[in-house]
Every structure is written in structure tokens, then in C-alpha cells.
Amino acid sequence: MSEKRILLIIGGGIAAFKALLLIRLLAKRGIKTSTIITKAGAEFVTPLSVGGLSGEKTYTDLFSLSDEQEMGHIELSRSSDLVVVVPATADLLAKAARGLANDLASTTLLATDKRVLYAPAMNVRMWEHPATRRNIQILRENHAVFVGPDEGDMACGEFGFGRMAEPETIADAIEKILDGKTHLDDLAPKPLKNKHILITAGPTREPIDPVRFLSNHSSGKQGYAIAKACAALGAKVTLVSGPVALAPPQGVNMVQVETAREMLDASKHALPADVFISVAAVADWRPKTNTNKKIKKDKQKLQPLALRENPDILRTIAGGKNRPKLVIGFAAETDNVLNYAKAKLANKNCDWIVANDVSGDVMGGDNNKVILITKSGADMWPLMGKFEVAKKLAQKIVETIG
Numbered sequence: 375m376s377e378k379r380i381l382l383i384i385g386g387g388i389a390a391f392k393a394l395l396l397i398r399l400l401a402k403r404g405i406k407t408s409t410i411i412t413k414a415g416a417e418f419v420t421p422l423s424v425g426g427l428s429g430e431k432t433y434t435d436l437f438s439l440s441d442e443q444e445m446g447h448i449e450l451s452r453s454s455d456l457v458v459v460v461p462a463t464a465d466l467l468a469k470a471a472r473g474l475a476n477d478l479a480s481t482t483l484l485a486t487d488k489r490v491l492y493a494p495a496m497n498v499r500m501w502e503h504p505a506t507r508r509n510i511q512i513l514r515e516n517h518a519v520f521v522g523p524d525e526g527d528m529a530c531g532e533f534g535f536g537r538m539a540e541p542e543t544i545a546d547a548i549e550k551i552l553d554g555k556t557h558l559d560d561l562a563p564k565p566l567k568n569k570h571i572l573i574t575a576g577p578t579r580e581p582i583d584p585v586r587f588l589s590n591h592s593s594g595k596q597g598y599a600i601a602k603a604c605a606a607l608g609a610k611v612t613l614v615s616g617p618v619a620l621a622p623p624q625g626v627n628m629v630q631v632e633t634a635r636e637m638l639d640a641s642k643h644a645l646p647a648d649v650f651i652s653v654a655a656v657a658d659w660r661p662k663t664n665t666n667k668k669i670k671k672d673k674q675k676l677q678p679l680a681l682r683e684n685p686d687i688l689r690t691i692a693g694g695k696n697r698p699k700l701v702i703g704f705a706a707e708t709d710n711v712l713n714y715a716k717a718k719l720a721n722k723n724c725d726w727i728v729a730n731d732v733s734g735d736v737m738g739g740d741n742n743k744v745i746l747i748t749k750s751g752a753d754m755w756p757l758m759g760k761f762e763v764a765k766k767l768a769q770k771i772v773e774t775i776g
């Protein structure tokens with residue numbers, strides 16, 4: 375088997391000393407380590423101690439002519455099988471997410487074609503800050519892998535998420551990736567394992583005749599993103615979807631439907647579930663008669679289309695005997711969003727309502743600004759991408775039922 379080598383980037387944080395332990399652990403496992411220390415990292419560990427442990431020269435300076443003559447930053451990552459950032463500070467994550475390249479570490483992260491594993495370490499508030507959340511999401515979308523952070527006491531005297539994973543855990547993750555023994559997603563925590571989450575998404579289509587139908591502008595993007603986020607956390611997901619132009623998310627059990635009544639049947643059929651998330655923009659009405667012959671326009675001249683009400687899927691599931699423990703409805707409104715949504719929470723028997731103002735370009739767009747309404751209050755979330763909303767909602771679900 376060929377020699378395995380990683381490129382370790384040591385960031386500037388109190389957890390940097392653990393990078394030294396990691397180099398030793400990897401050496402014992404036969405994995406060689408090239409190293410870069412950021413300027414801030416060098417305030418915590420010295421190039422001498424890092425070089426002493428790795429047995430190789432450590433690199434610090436983008437503009438060092440001798441370094442570039444010996445080994446350019448491109449070559450540093452090219453000759454490694456994996457890039458590992460320990461500790462991944464908020465600053466390094468931000469640079470990597472946004473593509474900044476103003477020092478050797480960030481330039482290497484931008485230039486590498488290798489997988490990057492980050493072991494974040496920072497104060498809990500920095501970890502939870504929306505800016506960091508966004509950066510993590512971007513990096514994940516770019517196929518980065520994260521190990522930790524853990525929950526625990528931190529050097530700053532606070533308690534919470536932000537404590538770096540232990541070197542053994544990081545070394546295990548590195549070894550698994552290098553051995554190709556695991557799919558990278560397997561390394562992520564799976565707090566929704568063994569939970570069944572039923573999600574409706576997209577519009578419904580209510581036929582008028584064989585060529586015409588009633589429907590709406592729902593793209594299905596928000597529902598599909600929620601399905602993806604829940605599946606990534608290990609949930610068994612059933613996604614009952616109306617007609618949309620999206621690819622089925624991986625690892626999700628898809629049920630394609632057209633009409634509201636089909637959506638209701640498929641949803642009931644998928645029960646029992648631990649959580650029901652009703653994201654679909656169900657058509658409230660359907661034509662009273664659905665002929666199998668195309669209606670001639672001359673015959674229908676001035677004749678109004680007779681409609682009848684569709685079943686309310688959310689209310690039916692929330693009021694049924696197989697009611698999931700957590701029932702979440704969506705409320706798309708163009709005005710008076712909060713009041714309408716609060717009323718919906720009560721009259722649809724939901725636990726939560728995710729309310730959003732659809733007067734802008736939310737329907738079909740990539741962003742969403744929502745208010746999460748629970749029985750204990752309303753929480754206004756900032757404008758976020760639909761996948762970010764999905765992940766935040768999935769995290770709330772973990773906190774509630776995980």
C-alpha cells in the first residue's frame with residue numbers, strides 16, 4: 375500500500391497544542407504529515423516543535439522565496455491525500471468559505487483539489503453566530519468534512535459547543551477517509567437516527583380536463599431542502615411531493631403525487647412517523663368536475679369554473695389517531711403574517727408553524743425569511759438560503775425529539 379500523507383494546517387487557537395498530539399498519533403498509524411502554521415497558529419505552537427514531531431520542515435510564509443523554491447503551496451496539497459485544518463478557527467473557516475487567499479494557509483485551501491477536513495474550535499457564541507453557520511454551510515456544500523466541535527468546558531470559561539474534537543477522534547476520522555472505508559457523510563453525527571420524518575412538498579395539480587389544471591408557483595425547494603437536511607442527520611425521510619423540477623434528494627423515500635387527495639392518501643399511508651412537516655402548497659380547491667374530454671372554449675364561454683374544497687392534509691394528520699409527536703405546518707402569507715400564522719397553529723392543531731412572507735420572490739426563489747412560531751412564542755430568523763432554513767429547522771427538531 376502506498377504511503378499516506380496529509381497536509382495539516384494549524385490555526386491560531388488555544389486548541390493548537392492538540393495538533394501536536396495529532397501529528398504523533400498519525401505517525402504511529404503510519405500517516406505522514408506536512409504542516410503549515412498560520413501566523414496566529416505560531417503564537418500557540420512553534421514551527422520548531424511542529425517540525426520536530428513531523429520530522430519535516432513546516433511552512434508558514436506565502437512569500438518565502440526559499441519555501442516556494444523548495445515546495446510551492448500547490449505542491450504541498452498535491453502531494454497529500456487529505457487537507458486537515460486543526461484547529462479550524464472562525465477566521466480560517468470564513469476565509470475558506472469566502473475564498474480569501476491572503477496567506478499560505480488560505481491560499482492552499484483555495485488552491486487544493488483535495489478533500490478538506492475541519493476540526494473547528496472556538497467560543498460557543500462564535501460557533502453559533504449566523505456568519506459562522508453560513509460559512510459552515512458553504513464549506514459543507516463544497517464537500518468539506520467536519521469533525522466536532524464537542525460540547526464541554528472551554529478555555530474562555532464558558533460551556534457549550536465549540537470545544538475541539540479530541541486528537542484520537544480526528545485521527546480516526548482521517549484514517550477512515552484515507553482508507554476509503556467510509557462514505558464521508560458517515561462521519562457526521564446522526565442525531566435523528568431511527569426517527570421517521572414525513573414531509574410534503576411542492577404544489578398539487580388539480581385537473582380541469584386532460585390538458586388543463588389548477589396549481590400554484592411552489593417550486594418544492596424548501597421542502598426538498600428540509601428532506602435533505604433531515605436525511606443528513608440520519609432520519610428516515612418520506613417525501614411526498616407534488617410535480618416539481620427537482621431531483622429527488624439522496625437517501626430519501628420519494629412518493630410522487632399530483633393532486634391534494636393523492637397527497638393525503640400517500641401521507642396517511644406513510645404513517646406512523648415521529649415528525650410530520652407539511653411544506654406543500656396544497657391547492658385549496660379543485661374543479662368540481664374533471665372531464666376526460668378537453669373542454670371546448672366556445673362551450674364554456676362565460677361559464678365559471680365550479681370548485682370544491684380539497685381536504686386539509688395538515689389538519690387531517692394533526693387530528694388523526696396516528697398523530698406524529700411533532701407536527702409542523704407552514705404558513706405562506708402576503709400580509710399580517712404573524713397573526714394569520716398564530717391562528718393557524720391553533721386551528722390546525724400543529725406544534726409549530728413556520729411562517730413566511732411570500733409577497734416577494736420566496737416562491738421559486740432560493741432564500742427565505744421565516745418566523746418559527748411555537749406554543750411558547752415566535753422566533754424571527756434572518757434572511758437565509760432555503761437549505762440554511764432547512765438545517766436550522768432540522769436542528770430544532772433534534773433539540774426537541776432527538
Ligand code: C5P
Pocket residue numbers: 574634652653654655656657658684685686687688689702703704705706718
Ligand atoms: O391554510 P393554509 O393553506 O394557509 O395552511 C398552510 C399549511 O397547511 C401548510 O403547512 C400546508 O402544507 C398545509 N395545508 C394542507 N392541506 C391543505 C392546505 C394547506 O396540508 N389543503
